Amino acid sequence: MDFIEELHSLSKQISFEPTIQGVGDHSSIVISGMGGSGIAGKIFSELYSKRPVYTLDDYMIPEFVNSSTLFIAMSYSGNTEEIIAATEEAKRRGARVVALSSGGKLSEMVDEFIRIPGGLQPRSSLGYMLVPLLRSFINPDEKVMKRTQELLASMDSDNQHIKEDAAELSDGQYIPIIYGFRPYNTVAYRWKTQFNENSKVMAFSSYFPELDHNEIIPLGPTYRKEVFRFYTFDTDMPERLRKRIDETERIGKVQFRRIKAEGESTIEKLFYLIHYGDYLTYYLGLLRGTDPRDVTAIEELKKSLA
């Protein structure tokens, strides 16, 4: 599949229907996933806090996992070694294990399995990963999901302004830094990882208000500042947060490029900002003469560790 087709696939993914049944009966929830397959759990943990949600991106699972835990294993390939190890241990502890993948070992290891359509890069399957979590735990209004789907489709047909933004990044050889805020901290991290994978550039993310307790300090002086370009989001946030961002700009003597989220609900804004980052990083990759789809380094590492 061409990578642009993968980007176009996101709007269709919003109507993915499978859900996890009976999620109310567990005292804790652990969601494990690495890289592109771990983003969904991290986003979900910012949207849902009725029970503790522990996100895991490592081999080892927390000690508290037991028969009252719901353990959700996410791996697009179904063969990610960290997630296989974590899932084996969760089963041993008697947790209820549900897996989401396109196949692989994971699909054979568990009793409860949600199969995701194959053929994509893991990072292009975010909708397939996140939508089942939203439907299972938050049960969003179908009108919101419909509007989200339409919003993403409209971005697929009209995104030339994002290409212009990418051209600026490319011309200046900038290192992007993305500043999030709840519930969009993980969206900032998603952008960072998409810059890494799609554009092959170093990029970093952080979040308000925590960054105002440390990273604001070197913003003011000119230490290497010319190599960075700063992004944040604009989502009709509370006045207190808007003022914080304004003051951080003033005291840090920087300008943030603020990406205004379209849509009414948090879910629409979330997917809008995600998809904006998808296109920005895709175009930057093309402009730099690299293949946005290529992730040879990750594959080479996996092989050498297998």
Place this chain on the structure above:
Amino acid sequence: MDFIEELHSLSKQISFEPTIQGVGDHSSIVISGMGGSGIAGKIFSELYSKRPVYTLDDYMIPEFVNSSTLFIAMSYSGNTEEIIAATEEAKRRGARVVALSSGGKLSEMVDEFIRIPGGLQPRSSLGYMLVPLLRSFINPDEKVMKRTQELLASMDSDNQHIKEDAAELSDGQYIPIIYGFRPYNTVAYRWKTQFNENSKVMAFSSYFPELDHNEIIPLGPTYRKEVFRFYTFDTDMPERLRKRIDETERIGKVQFRRIKAEGESTIEKLFYLIHYGDYLTYYLGLLRGTDPRDVTAIEELKKSLA
């Protein structure tokens, strides 16, 4: 207090004795703290997983907080606005609230209070913040604590080799990137924040194995690579992790400066690596002609938002 005296204070902090009583009776634990006062909770959550530990660096608390929650509020000044807001809400929900601070509003808001000696920068009080958590939940061997104290004291009298490392960073105007791994992910983040505050330089942290799913990609190409300098730790880790780090270097065509942790136990190694970063960032600040103690930007922001 001179900043070097603040650094020397850490070894004494290891013998700080107050503990939180009766920590076993709660279904969940929330630890809130911003910046330098938030590091202790984040480190603790990597060391303890018998129950879900939710760390919070924001105004809003999770929905699950109720009368069965132990809510630990940490703010060195006792006046951090995010933590005051979070603590008020935790009280309203009927959580058991314990506060650690040197005074401030927080000390008047709660029934259970651990008073920390004053006069330090928040980031220099890490021992006072972390040791009560270790003693209350993990109950470390007193011999380990004694050895940790001696190890830190020996670093205070012999750290010229760290100054040489700082000189290299200063000469090259490098941007440090620190790669952690469990249970030292937060130590990498601590270094990042100390570079920000003590040295006034931009710095970033990430962790294995997650970074091998994204950040490894731009390491290989030469995009702006000359501006970075990479650190990781060496702690007699499992062979699987050591090989992963070796292979990331090879495929990413980078060299990591590996800081070998001294000490036998995890607690000794943890504090050794923390204190190494304290000195590295302190010396870099001095070499750059800035005052390591100065955090005017943070104070100015707090004032403008008050």
